[in-house]
Amino acid sequence: MDLLLNLAVNGLATGMLIFLLAAGLTLIFGLMDVLNFAHGGLFAWGAFSGVWVYDLSGSFWLAIIGAILTGLLLGLITEYLIIRPVYGNHVQQILITLGLMMVLSELIKVVFGPDQKAATPPAWLDGSLIVGDVILIKYRLFIILVGFLIYGVTYYILKNTRIGLIVRAGVMNKEMVQSLGINIRMVFMLVFMAGSAMAALGGVLMAPYSGVIYAEMGLEYAILAFIVVVIGGMGNFTGSLFAAILVGLSQAFMAYYFPALSLAVNMLLMAIVLIFRPQGLFGLKVSKN
Amino acid sequence: MKKQKWQNSTFIYIGFIVVLAMIPFINDSRSLLFLIMQIFIFGIFAMSYDLLLGFTGIVSFGHAMYFGVGAYSVAVMMDSNEATVMYLILGLSAAVVIASVVSFVAGILTLRLKSHFYAMLTLALAGLFLVAAEKWRSVTAGSDGFIIMIPDILRDHSTMYLLCLSVLALLFFGLRRLTQSPLGKVLIAIRENEQRTESLGYKVVHYKVIASVISGIVASIAGGLYVLTLRFVDTSVFATDVTLDALLMTIIGGVGTLVGPIIGAALIEIAHHWLSDLSDVHWIFERWIILFGTIYILAVIFFPKGIVGTLAEKLGKRRKQRKKEAEQSKKIAS
Amino acid sequence: MKTLLELTAIQTYIDQYHILQNVSFEVPRGEVTVLLGRNGAGKTTTLRTIMGLNPAAKGNVLFKDQEITTLKPYEIAKRGIGYVPEDQGIFGDLTVGENMRVAMQKEDEATQERLEWILDLFPDLKKFWKRPGGQLSGGQKQMLAIARAYMNETELLLIDEPSKGLAPIIVEKVMESIEQMKEKTTIILVEQNFMMASQIGDRFYILDDGRTVHRGEMEELRVNEQLRKKYLGIA
Numbered sequence: 001m002d003l004l005l006n007l008a009v010n011g012l013a014t015g016m017l018i019f020l021l022a023a024g025l026t027l028i029f030g031l032m033d034v035l036n037f038a039h040g041g042l043f044a045w046g047a048f049s050g051v052w053v054y055d056l057s058g059s060f061w062l063a064i065i066g067a068i069l070t071g072l073l074l075g076l077i078t079e080y081l082i083i084r085p086v087y088g089n090h091v092q093q094i095l096i097t098l099g100l101m102m103v104l105s106e107l108i109k110v111v112f113g114p115d116q117k118a119a120t121p122p123a124w125l126d127g128s129l130i131v132g133d134v135i136l137i138k139y140r141l142f143i144i145l146v147g148f149l150i151y152g153v154t155y156y157i158l159k160n161t162r163i164g165l166i167v168r169a170g171v172m173n174k175e176m177v178q179s180l181g182i183n184i185r186m187v188f189m190l191v192f193m194a195g196s197a198m199a200a201l202g203g204v205l206m207a208p209y210s211g212v213i214y215a216e217m218g219l220e221y222a223i224l225a226f227i228v229v230v231i232g233g234m235g236n237f238t239g240s241l242f243a244a245i246l247v248g249l250s251q252a253f254m255a256y257y258f259p260a261l262s263l264a265v266n267m268l269l270m271a272i273v274l275i276f277r278p279q280g281l282f283g284l285k286v287s288k289n
Numbered sequence: 290m291k292k293q294k295w296q297n298s299t300f301i302y303i304g305f306i307v308v309l310a311m312i313p314f315i316n317d318s319r320s321l322l323f324l325i326m327q328i329f330i331f332g333i334f335a336m337s338y339d340l341l342l343g344f345t346g347i348v349s350f351g352h353a354m355y356f357g358v359g360a361y362s363v364a365v366m367m368d369s370n371e372a373t374v375m376y377l378i379l380g381l382s383a384a385v386v387i388a389s390v391v392s393f394v395a396g397i398l399t400l401r402l403k404s405h406f407y408a409m410l411t412l413a414l415a416g417l418f419l420v421a422a423e424k425w426r427s428v429t430a431g432s433d434g435f436i437i438m439i440p441d442i443l444r445d446h447s448t449m450y451l452l453c454l455s456v457l458a459l460l461f462f463g464l465r466r467l468t469q470s471p472l473g474k475v476l477i478a479i480r481e482n483e484q485r486t487e488s489l490g491y492k493v494v495h496y497k498v499i500a501s502v503i504s505g506i507v508a509s510i511a512g513g514l515y516v517l518t519l520r521f522v523d524t525s526v527f528a529t530d531v532t533l534d535a536l537l538m539t540i541i542g543g544v545g546t547l548v549g550p551i552i553g554a555a556l557i558e559i560a561h562h563w564l565s566d567l568s569d570v571h572w573i574f575e576r577w578i579i580l581f582g583t584i585y586i587l588a589v590i591f592f593p594k595g596i597v598g599t600l601a602e603k604l605g606k607r608r609k610q611r612k613k614e615a616e617q618s619k620k621i622a623s
Numbered sequence: 624m625k626t627l628l629e630l631t632a633i634q635t636y637i638d639q640y641h642i643l644q645n646v647s648f649e650v651p652r653g654e655v656t657v658l659l660g661r662n663g664a665g666k667t668t669t670l671r672t673i674m675g676l677n678p679a680a681k682g683n684v685l686f687k688d689q690e691i692t693t694l695k696p697y698e699i700a701k702r703g704i705g706y707v708p709e710d711q712g713i714f715g716d717l718t719v720g721e722n723m724r725v726a727m728q729k730e731d732e733a734t735q736e737r738l739e740w741i742l743d744l745f746p747d748l749k750k751f752w753k754r755p756g757g758q759l760s761g762g763q764k765q766m767l768a769i770a771r772a773y774m775n776e777t778e779l780l781l782i783d784e785p786s787k788g789l790a791p792i793i794v795e796k797v798m799e800s801i802e803q804m805k806e807k808t809t810i811i812l813v814e815q816n817f818m819m820a821s822q823i824g825d826r827f828y829i830l831d832d833g834r835t836v837h838r839g840e841m842e843e844l845r846v847n848e849q850l851r852k853k854y855l856g857i858a
Contacts, residue, residue, distance in 0.1 A: 035405040037350070037412075085590045090404045094348045095540065096589045098408075102533055103582035110576055162724055169714040169725045176712035179674055180726045181700035181775050219529060223416045226409040234405070260424045267417050274398045274406065 007252050013140040015248020016147025020202030021225040022240040024195025030171045030235025032188050037097040039199055040222025041104030046071050046200025047213040048112045051119045060122035071200025075193035108215040116214035119207035143205050151241050227270045233280020306458050313447035322450050328555045329453040330514045333460055335538035335550030337507035343545030345500040346480035351411030353531035354418040355505045359384040359512025364437045364522040372438035384509040392505025396498035419527040434523025537581055540588050543595030627652040627809050633682035635672045642668045644833035655810045657820045660830035666813040670781045674706045675699045705772030709783040711764045715757030719748055722756050726774040741770045744800055762793035779809045786816045821845055829854045
């Protein structure tokens with residue numbers, strides 16, 4: 001029981017980290033029809049910049065703010081310099097964002113040094129919580145909490161604010177949104193920045209969770225995020241939450257029972273979805289209107 | 290008329306190949322021959338990538354897995370049996386079979402969907418292959434890798450060099466023939482406009498899967514040759530860097546040209562060689578991906594046709610211009 | 624300032640196709656101007672060019688005596704032009720109310736007044752305020768699209784074939800509402816249904832092969848059978 005619960009908490013925490021990465025991917029894809037292969041690079045940059053701030057200031061909150069600012073800034077630069085010139089051309093988008101991914105990963109080694117770095121949770125999140133006879137690691141619970149919080153806030157914004165409605169309307173019909181007097185390019189940029197910030201937040205939260213960070217982690221997590229986006233349905237925000245939890249849990253349980261197979265199982269899940277429901281498990285039928 | 294033109298360029302290529310074939314007899318410096326062999330091998334690899342990206346418009350981010358499959362098939366086959374030509378051929382056949390199965394499955398799963406899916410799936414699949422190679426230590430020896438023996442006949446550098454050159458030449462002419470065949474015309478039509486091709490009655494998915502499979506097979510042959518020249522294999526053959534190399538070579542050299550990727554391979558390999566020498570001077574040269582990545586990004590935006598494509602376009606324009614001028618002067622004269 | 628919108632020698636390309644070759648017309652304030660012509664004559668493209676969705680390669684578009692030819696669609700919309708596309712462009716997953724909210728740039732009193740006025744004109748929208756746009760009937764969608772386009776301090780409304788695919792009785796209703804909107808805003812109407820167009824139009828332009836080939840008062844077209852035959856194929 002203890003073990004199962006711990007594995008579940010583990011899986012949920014991993015799932016939430018992947019969700020933070022996948023949510024941005026899926027939103028950007030849904031609205032802009034751009035699949036950003038550099039998204040994992042923003043995740044790694046969030047981790048490194050956050051840990052750097054944490055080492056300097058000793059404040060966990062400052063580290064989070066630092067990572068989010070890094071994400072916003074990199075998102076702004078990326079959208080403006082890299083994505084804008086290739087709107088509407090899928091092949092070019094895919095090619096250019098992978099190039100950016102490589103550059104971002106290598107730049108980490110230049111800026112923060114080529115070695116992996118250790119990271120620890122702040123004192124108030126260190127250790128475990130004992131409920132009855134169950135021991136739960138505090139930091140993992142914290143990640144789960146933050147994950148649901150981000151989901152809730154984003155969901156609220158999409159559902160109830162005018163900017164959220166504009167984003168959803170933009171997913172359905174960009175031209176009409178423009179014809180109603182809205183600068184869709186500006187909306188694109190905001191969504192891209194928000195998505196990048198989410199990825200960076202995922203990165204900095206991931207650092208104390210795994211204990212070490214390294215430049216290649218961006219690509220590793222990006223692969224999981226792609227699996228999640230496919231399973232959840234490209235462009236489906238809520239779908240990506242469920243799919244991330246699914247992948248996180250399968251990752252955690254497989255890593256414990258059949259460690260060699262954990263990536264393979266997730267790949268298999270994705271392959272099954274691709275065969276039978278390419279619009280994703282949670283995707284609705286694509287409607288024209 | 291058309292045939293004549295086709296033959297002209299063939300003669301030029303054959304001339305080049307003859308010149309390249311003479312190099313080992315002029316200068317048999319080991320490091321020079323080795324460098325040129327790497328160019329040949331990555332030229333083959335990049336050509337296979339070009340068939341997908343340049344001719345069919347498919348983006349694969351997992352091309353390293355075919356390369357790695359080729360490398361390990363040959364290495365494991367010769368390591369666990371004997372280092373004879375027969376086992377080399379058996380190893381290569383195994384490589385071709387595995388690569389066709391993998392590329393077929395990846396193609397069937399995603400090529401009917403938007404281009405993002407193939408890119409994502411191949412990226413993930415390649416990740417899976419890398420993890421598998423690292424975990425399955427009893428066969429692959431993990432990231433430590435292992436040294437392999439090669440058939441005696443190939444121990445001579447010049448022979449190995451000529452083998453690589455002939456495989457390159459064979460595959461180059463084969464792929465060129467393919468791209469000029471009716472099948473190749475359909476592939477190009479798919480790249481230009483998928484819906485129109487579909488509405489003309491072609492089963493687009495079938496053609497894309499065929500391109501995926503041929504490309505996978507050719508890439509695995511490159512991987513097989515690679516371990517032969519290195520006489521060593523480790524999991525780095527599955528690394529994303531390998532895919533990135535193919536991308537760089539194809540984009541910088543020129544997509545959809547077949548020659549472009551070979552030129553791209555030469556540039557990148559020479560630059561690799563040169564920059565790794567420089568890394569003793571300053572560590573920043575170890576981070577060569579930043580430089581190449583930036584060039585690559587700029588190339589995608591500003592020169593999406595690469596060196597060969599851009600040159601061909603310029604020449605074509607000039608030729609057109611000249612034609613126009615000639616016509617105009619004729620008009621004026623009359 | 625009687626002329627609200629003026630197009631001069633407009634040429635528009637879509638990809639390599641030369642769709643509009645020479646379109647010129649004037650739209651007087653407060654009137655309904657109807658664009659007529661066969662399928663493929665360039666009527667929809669003309670509206671899209673005014674809106675900036677297919678910008679003109681040559682020629683000028685003047686709105687309120689200001690050049691808007693090269694502005695972005697959203698800038699054009701902000702100047703006071705509303706667009707109702709042929710397919711209505713309803714955001715299917717958003718409710719009627721949310722569709723309206725996307726269009727409301729300001730939350731001031733004037734906007735509120737506009738909203739009340741338009742909901743009085745289309746009481747159905749009030750009734751189905753919380754229903755997803757995708758579940759509305761064809762006529763209701765048309766009404767929502769018109770109402771939505773009207774929200775932005777709109778002085779000129781571009782409506783593309785509002786009668787298309789609607790039952791005659793609904794067409795009647797939509798047309799009545801458009802007539803009532805005349806008192807609030809100038810309208811350019813693209814319409815194949817000549818009967819309907821002649822009921823509410825004040826003046827007309829005929830487009831053929833991407834050119835404006837004829838202009839006149841609506842009355843003229845009603846009596847001139849030959850003209851109708853020549854350009855519209857109807858007697």
